[in-house]
Amino acid sequence: MYKLTGILILAIITGNINGSQGGPVKSPEDLETHCKGKAFTMLGTVLDNLVANQDCDERDELESLPEAIANATVSVGCENLTVPKDFTESARWMENAITHLESQLADLMVLLKLRMTYEKVNSRYFYFGHDVSKNWTEAESFCAEKGGHLATFQDEKELIAVTAKLNPDTRYWTAVNDIAKKGEFKYLDTGLPVSYLKWSPGEPDDWNEEMHCVVLFHGSMRVNQCYHERRVICQADNEI
CATH class of the missing domain: 1.10.40 (Ribonucleotide Reductase Protein R1; domain 1)
Structure with a gap:
């Protein structure tokens, strides 16, 4: 001692x-x-x-x-x-x-x-897995290992700032999903309804019953099948 x-x-x-x-x-x-x-x-x-x-x-x-x-x-x-x-x-x-x-x-x-x-974007910290390909469940586990969660966004200003950091023509997983009930999009970490969404034209497209997990692509959101491998965005906090 x-x-x-x-x-x-x-x-x-x-x-x-x-x-x-x-x-x-x-x-x-x-x-x-x-x-x-x-x-x-x-x-x-x-x-x-x-x-x-x-x-x-x-x-x-x-x-x-x-x-x-x-x-x-x-x-x-x-x-x-x-x-x-x-x-x-x-x-x-x-x-x-x-x-x-x-x-x-x-x-x-x-x-x-x-x-x-993590990298500070506006007032929050994010990790950008540009070279990391995971399915949606694996992506959340990956973020948890880094002390965070899959990302969600507070508002359009933050979404635009994050999008500027992403590789073009690449889909990134977010924490948004409607796994519990189709059409009711919630945060993965809290289970609360999502407060901010920016859908691509024609989204959310639920033509496939397996499409429950949301990606960010070209600055807006789309529903994808959760088992696909996408890039990863993690957030360091639980503010959303």
């Missing part, structure tokens, strides 16, 4: 800020404000010094850690923070602080994954 010096230092610095400033630190900008803007630029030096002593006995490390952290808070411009001296009495506090940091780290990892995988 005590070998996780990086986590402990961040937990102690963040936890002390929470306690001494009257409210939680909600972002890196908050931490920089509380610590005179030096926290993240100086913390690397502190961690390097601690890592150099990783071969020490855990008891020795535990006894020396409060002093190291106190020096760390001074070096990053947080001299006013109170460092707990008795780690036995502070165990619960440290556990809560680490849990809070782990939650923040998880949120940051989600954001990082989002920005590495």
